Amino acid sequence: MNKLAERSDLDPHLNLSHWQQRTELACAFRWAARLGMHESIANHFSVAVSADGREFLINPYGTHFSRIKASDLLLVNADDPTSLDRPDAPDITAWALHSALHRNQPQARCILHTHSKYATALACLADSRLPPIEQNSMRFFERVAIDEGFDGMGLGDEAERVSRLLGDKPILLMGNHGLLVAASSIAQAFDDLYYFERACETYITALSTGLPLRITSDEIARKTAQQWLDYPGFADKHFAALLKILDQDEPDYCH
Template identity: 65%
Template sequence: MSVTSLSEVREGTLDYRQEREDLACAFRWTARLNMHESVANHFSLAVSDDGTEFLVNPYGRHFSRMRASDLLLLNAKEENPEGLGDTIDPTAFAIHSAMHRNNPQARCVLHVHSKYSLALATLKDTSMPPIDQNTMRFYNRIAVDTGFDGMGLGDEAERLSTTLGNGSVLLLGQHGVVTVGETVAKAFDELYYFEKACETLITALSTGRELNVASPEVAEKTAQQWENYPGACEKHFAALRDILDEEEPGYRS
């Protein structure tokens, strides 16, 4: 694919500029929160109506250095795009192509192996009991894949993409987590709070003391309050962009 020059970016001619800037912001904040892993893990954002054309991070670019112009525009219907294994991460292309083809409602797809989400994913019992406000956010709202069969290539990617359902969180057993949303802000907010919920749960379990589990009624009530809270994820993400605009404005280039 052609590379857009920095002059074009600065003049505002970069295709999907807003989408690129939002995704670049998500990458940089994921690195700031230490939820990334080496130059692995990947985020994507659909830009076509049917979800088959999507932006994704290039192979080898660190999350903390991601810029709007770095993001690749790929097509989920291609089988062997040019640059696969070089500029395109094979696992990223396989997983995100399948996710966008099979889940058109999942406009933004974020996949990481973050510390506490991965810790939960390694347990035989991957349930998340409602023990605080954050864990209650995900009450009966987590899809779990228990059929890990490799790194997400080929048939594994297709299988993973069919386990999400209508939810926004997919815990990949022995692998990591995927969160999705209609926008980058929504998907990132889910990722942020899911990792916080997992941190609380793993920390509480580490004490060896009995968990104080809320009733189903309270847990469901709280989850619905999360869903109906006005503008929370948008305000969260806008605040993150404001910080980067001041401290790391290069993410927009």
């Protein structure tokens, strides 16, 4: 998987440590683009590489998700605003939001922020709760934090405010904004991103019929959520399959 030895064109001053995390995060970017969960050159993913979470990898501003490579990812520090002075600096809102999250939520090793279509549609509704109407939505039963206090782009105080809302939940649905997923690994975060967007797609589609929804009881929803949590190796196997496809179709992602 480590293609570092094959690269003769890289700047020798680049910090290219944490190669596995770089490769996996590059895969997450490419698949977000393939699945239409990106937005222009906006949105941002990060993964913590230090024990306290303050050092993390993040995408540079202006690079399309479909073109991100492992070597493109920037190693930055949540306490060092000079990261924004470098020529390949991250987006200002990306640095502010992810720095605050990695400082205040060290358990959130991987953080994925998107404006994916159906999750963002849900974030626009006055009631942004996702009811347990099918297996995928039940996976997130009682596992979604909803931000109802949008106060502009994620800079300064807004970034700090948002960073404290997540708690022990894997999903933060950002009202009037989009979606944020946090997990202990890149594989888990991407799996949650994928399935939450699928659940939102089903819900928004069901709402569009105007017909009554078939909502399960809390007991069944809670039981199904636990079954998802107990399912053996699902996220890792899902992500391994995605890596294999990119190894064949887009091998430059891990350069």
